[in-house]
Amino acid sequence: AQSVTQPDIHITVSEGASLELRCNYSYGATPYLFWYVQSPGQGLQLLLKYFSGDTLVQGIKGFEAEFKRSQSSFNLRKPSVHWSDAAEYFCAVGTSGRGSTLGRLYFGRGTQLTVWP
C-alpha cells in the first residue's frame, strides 16, 4: 500500500541556517512527488513537484528537493531559512496507477518548522 513518512514532527532552526526536511514513501512504481506548505488556518500551497526527469527539482521560495529512488526519499532543502518559512510542511505522493489510487494524494503527517530569529 502507498504511504508517506515524515520522520520529524517538529524542527527548529535559526534564521539563516540551512534546512532539510525528510520524506520517505512506499510505492511500487515511479511516484509523483510533491511538497506542500501550510500556514495556520490556511490551505496547502504547492512548493514543488517531481514527475520525471531530473531528480533535483527547484520550487518556489528558494526550496529544492531531490528524488532518490534507491532510498525511496524526496527530501526538501533550503540553504538559508527565513522567519517567514515557519509553517507546516507536507510531503505527498500521487500515483500513476488506476483503481483505488486514481486521483488521490497520500500525505505524510507533516513537519512543523519553527524559525528562531
Added chain:
Amino acid sequence: KAGVTQTPRYLIKTRGQQVTLSCSPISGHRSVSWYQQTPGQGLQFLFEYFSETQRNKGNFPGRFSGRQFSNSRSEMNVSTLELGDSALYLCASSYTTGGQNTEAFFGQGTRLTVV
C-alpha cells in the same frame, strides 16, 4: 487565473444537522478532490470527482457524500453531523491529461465546527 475557491470559510453546526460545502476549481480543471484535515488523523482523502463522476472514494462513512456539476464545481455534504466531524475540509483541483491528474491546487478550506 483565479485559484480554487471554497465557501463558506467557516461554519458552526449542531450535532445531527447536515452541512453542504462548495468548491469552485481552477478554470479548465475537471478533477476535484476533497480532504479532511484534523490534528489527530492528519490529511485524509474523502473522494475525487472527474467529469461529474466519482472516480475514487476514501474510507469514510456514507454520511459523507459529494457531487460534481457540469461546470466542474463540486459540493460535499455531511449528514447527521457528529462532534468528530469538526475539521478543516480542503478541496483541490487538478488538470487532467490522459486520465491522469497533474499537481493538485488547494483552496483555503472550510473550517467546520460541530457543537
